[in-house]
Amino acid sequence: MSQTLQVQFCGILLENPCLLSSASPTQSYEGIANALKLGWAGVVTKTCAPDHLITADVTNRFATLRDSAGNITGFENIEGLTQKPVAYWEITIRDLKREFPDKCIIASIMADEDRESWQDLARRMEKAGADALELNLSCPHFRLENNMGATIGKDETMAAAITACVKAAVRIPVVVKLTPNASNIQDIAQAVVAAGADAIAAINTVQILMGVDIDTFEPLPAVNGHTSFGGYSGVAIKPIGLRCVAQIALATDVPVSGIGGIAHWQDIVEYFAVGASCVQICTAVMLNGYQIITPLLAGLEEYMNRKGLRNLGEIIGATLPKIEARERLSMDWRRRSTVIAPEKCVRCAKCYVSCHESGKGAIRFVDRRVTVDPTLCDGCSLCTHVCPQGVLALH
Numbered sequence: 001m002s003q004t005l006q007v008q009f010c011g012i013l014l015e016n017p018c019l020l021s022s023a024s025p026t027q028s029y030e031g032i033a034n035a036l037k038l039g040w041a042g043v044v045t046k047t048c049a050p051d052h053l054i055t056a057d058v059t060n061r062f063a064t065l066r067d068s069a070g071n072i073t074g075f076e077n078i079e080g081l082t083q084k085p086v087a088y089w090e091i092t093i094r095d096l097k098r099e100f101p102d103k104c105i106i107a108s109i110m111a112d113e114d115r116e117s118w119q120d121l122a123r124r125m126e127k128a129g130a131d132a133l134e135l136n137l138s139c140p141h142f143r144l145e146n147n148m149g150a151t152i153g154k155d156e157t158m159a160a161a162i163t164a165c166v167k168a169a170v171r172i173p174v175v176v177k178l179t180p181n182a183s184n185i186q187d188i189a190q191a192v193v194a195a196g197a198d199a200i201a202a203i204n205t206v207q208i209l210m211g212v213d214i215d216t217f218e219p220l221p222a223v224n225g226h227t228s229f230g231g232y233s234g235v236a237i238k239p240i241g242l243r244c245v246a247q248i249a250l251a252t253d254v255p256v257s258g259i260g261g262i263a264h265w266q267d268i269v270e271y272f273a274v275g276a277s278c279v280q281i282c283t284a285v286m287l288n289g290y291q292i293i294t295p296l297l298a299g300l301e302e303y304m305n306r307k308g309l310r311n312l313g314e315i316i317g318a319t320l321p322k323i324e325a326r327e328r329l330s331m332d333w334r335r336r337s338t339v340i341a342p343e344k345c346v347r348c349a350k351c352y353v354s355c356h357e358s359g360k361g362a363i364r365f366v367d368r369r370v371t372v373d374p375t376l377c378d379g380c381s382l383c384t385h386v387c388p389q390g391v392l393a394l395h
């Protein structure tokens with residue numbers, strides 16, 4: 001059986017499903033070239049905008065949320081777009097395509113309501129040799145008052161109008177990058193597809209406020225004591241990305257590039273299962289470097305061997321038929337919490353407290369051993385999640 005990591009994304013052959021998303025890791029020719037040499041199938045360049053719309057970047061522009069082991073689970077940025085002029089990206093894209101003709105170079109662009117600015121940028125990137133365009137209709141913090149980024153991406157009419165005007169200007173595929181902050185991402189997806197979008201990328205970051213310094217009451221990340229609502233990324237947003245990709249795949253028939261919280265090869269499989277045809281990655285690279293591509297590809301190959309897959313295309317959307325309205329889920333399928341590894345119990349009583357205060361009061365300690373009363377347990381599963389030792393499971 002010949003197995004391949006190659007995938008097709010809106011008519012472009014990718015040597016593997018992994019692209020660097022438009023962000024800091026794709027802000028320069030040198031960085032992109034290094035990443036491509038290490039094995040990334042392609043990149044979406046850092047979003048460029050008409051030169052007069054570029055603003056300086058702020059410090060500090062990142063904030064993080066960590067789990068109790070110290071791992072960064074959530075990452076906020078209030079970074080702007082590229083600091084480089086459009087001419088830089090024309091040269092960079094031209095040079096990258098010359099040096100790496102088989103890699104996929106997608107140019108990310110953003111402008112304001114001025115349609116001609118969008119068309120001008122689109123034509124310049126196409127002329128430079130970009131394989132496709134990605135329209136950034138989704139940044140949650142850059143020049144929102146100027147009707148840029150997510151302001152467009154949350155409005156069906158504006159999003160469709162920008163998509164249509166760019167489509168009219170170029171022949172290369174147009175990918176539209178959507179925001180999870182839209183109240184109904186399916187409506188936006190259908191509107192841009194009706195306007196001609198060849199593919200959708202989702203998601204951009206989730207708008208958040210990371211926190212507050214409780215001594216100074218300064219919001220975080222503080223820029224001279226002030227902040228903006230910023231964009232959340234990293235592993236914490238993967239469930240939001242999966243939800244959005246699934247909803248888009250269910251509502252449209254164009255390819256979807258899945259983004260959000262991908263750090264391991266398993267995440268890529270999950271995105272494919274909910275409808276993605278390729279993936280894009282940012283935060284995991286910002287935290288661990290371009291070289292994460294090696295374990296990502298090795299893990300995917302091993303998985304495909306184990307599953308007997310010739311091509312990742314075989315699993316695109318495999319999970320979609322299993323997503324239903326809650327009311328259509330089986331009310332007869334019953335499981336109960338069961339003690340599966342009593343020897344691992346450290347008698348911390350977390351399960352007891354959770355079950356008695358938020359469950360059905362089914363957990364007891366009999367002769368200092370944890371037990372579940374099956375006549376009281378209704379299988380909510382709370383105890384299986386709070387147990388730190390893996391003692392309990394639903395059966």
Ligand SMILES: Cc1cc2nc3c(=O)[nH]c(=O)nc-3n(C[C@H](O)[C@H](O)[C@H](O)COP(=O)(O)O)c2cc1C
Nearest residue numbers: 021022023047077203204233234260261281282283
């Ligand atoms: C520091 C930073 C800068 C970003 N800049 C851009 C950008 O210029 N254009 C864009 O479309 N998305 C931008 N993004 C969003 C990412 O491309 C990506 O959609 C998001 O971070 C979710 O993916 P992740 O969880 O793998 O980081 C940026 C994200 C971060 C963290």
Ligand code: SF4
Nearest residue numbers: 355359377380381383
């Ligand atoms: S599954 Fe729910 S009800 Fe059953 S023992 Fe656990 S917490 Fe209690």
Ligand code: SF4
Nearest residue numbers: 345346348349351387
């Ligand atoms: S939470 Fe787990 S380890 Fe703690 S008492 Fe319950 S079963 Fe034992």
